[in-house]
Amino acid sequence: MSARVKDHREKSRFEIFEQDELAGFTEYHRFHDEIAFLHTAIDERFAGHGLGQVLARGALLAAQEQHLKVLPYCPFIRAYIAKHPDDFLVLVPEAHRTRFAL
Numbered sequence: 001m002s003a004r005v006k007d008h009r010e011k012s013r014f015e016i017f018e019q020d021e022l023a024g025f026t027e028y029h030r031f032h033d034e035i036a037f038l039h040t041a042i043d044e045r046f047a048g049h050g051l052g053q054v055l056a057r058g059a060l061l062a063a064q065e066q067h068l069k070v071l072p073y074c075p076f077i078r079a080y081i082a083k084h085p086d087d088f089l090v091l092v093p094e095a096h097r098t099r100f101a102l
Helices: 051-065 075-083 085-091
Strands: 003-008 013-018 021-031 034-042 069-072
Touching: 003 051, 013 051, 021 051, 034 051, 034 075, 051 075, 051 085, 069 075, 069 085, 075 085
Parallel strands: 034 069
Antiparallel strands: 003 013, 013 021, 021 034
């Protein structure tokens, strides 16, 4: 798998490419030092290949590198954080964790 994740800021989304083909994205809204993940989608042709996991990890690592607080409104991103709390729970402000069931 040669997947790569790119932050397409003009469209407010992280995109994942397999080869040179857009395979999916996660939309976000940035405000000051926060990033709210809103929706994640993987094209049906790429389903079942683990690209959603790669996309979520890439987007969260980018948020971490930019010192952004994460608000995981997107159920997929929220589930990824729940499965990897040692790596990413710290990105969700403590005051919001109950709201997101984290």
